[in-house]
Amino acid sequence: MTNTPETPLPDSTRRATDADAAAGRDEVLDAATFDRVVEPRSVARLPLGDGTWHQLARAYVWVRMISTAALLAAVLVVAVVLHVxxxxxxxxxxxxxxxxxxxxxxxxxxxxxxxxxxxxxxxxLVFRRGILWQRIVAVPYGRMQLIDITHGPLDRGFGIAQLKLVTAAASTGVTIPGLPQEAAERLRDTLVDVAETRRTGL
Structure with missing residues (x-):
């Protein structure tokens, strides 16, 4: 039985793989997502800090655009009917x-x-959002009481979901929209495992 030599990866693929590993990207959490977090241009913006930031699925933009366009069309139809x-x-x-x-x-x-x-x-878990009005929330794993995944018909069609973290204080709760379905399930399981190791009440 002969051993076939391992085929080397193309240079471009190797560079992409090395870059993902160096950036701490995850095959599940970062699948079909944006490449980087966009920051406001102001020098007074809230800093990103160290560590790996995971982002929303690109499909989230299409879901929001279709939903907004459908609302706009409905409003215009109602206006035309009432006027005519x-x-x-x-x-x-x-x-x-x-x-x-x-x-x-x-x-x-x-x-x-x-x-x-x-x-x-x-x-x-640290969550950030916003350009004009920035918000950064840190949710301690030990304070999480409920982790909920929801998705509507349009979300399912594009393979995304919304993950909601409920804590003892309502003001520190976090809702992360537009996650790839597999990433949402993986994140839920990870957070539950971490919470259990810290003896929380999940």
Whole structure:
């Protein structure tokens, strides 16, 4: 029985693999996600700090865009119906406001989604979001009381889910949207295991 020599990886593949390992990327948590957390340009922004940041799935942007576009279409249809059949021209005032908000959401969603990130540290999970209004929350593993995964029909179609961490203090609870389904399940299991080793009540 002869041993076949191992085929070396192409240089580009090897460099990508080495870069992922150096950056601490995970095959499950970082599958089909964005490459890096987008930070505000201001020098007064909250720093990212050390460690590996995991991000949302790219599909989350499509889910948000489709949902917002569907809301915009529904508002416009209702406005047209009220204006044409019921002769209510005032309906264009609220419809215009909602349309502007939807358009603003459509413009901001791609950049906003890349500002989400979470980090698994030794004693806690750190979650960050926001560009104009930044928020960084550290949730100690020992304070977690419930870990919930939810996803709607559109989420399932794109293979993403939302993971919610409930703590004793409602203000420190965290909801991470747009996780790949497998990553959400893996993160849930990891957090449950860590919580059990610390004798929490999960």
């Amino acid at each position: 059949w019921l002769h209510q021209p005032w309906v264009w005032i609220p419809a215009g406001v909602v349309s502007l908000l939807c358009a603003w959401t459509l413009v901001l969603t791609p950049r906003q989604a890349r500002a989400y990130g979470y980090q698994l540290r030794r004693d806690d």
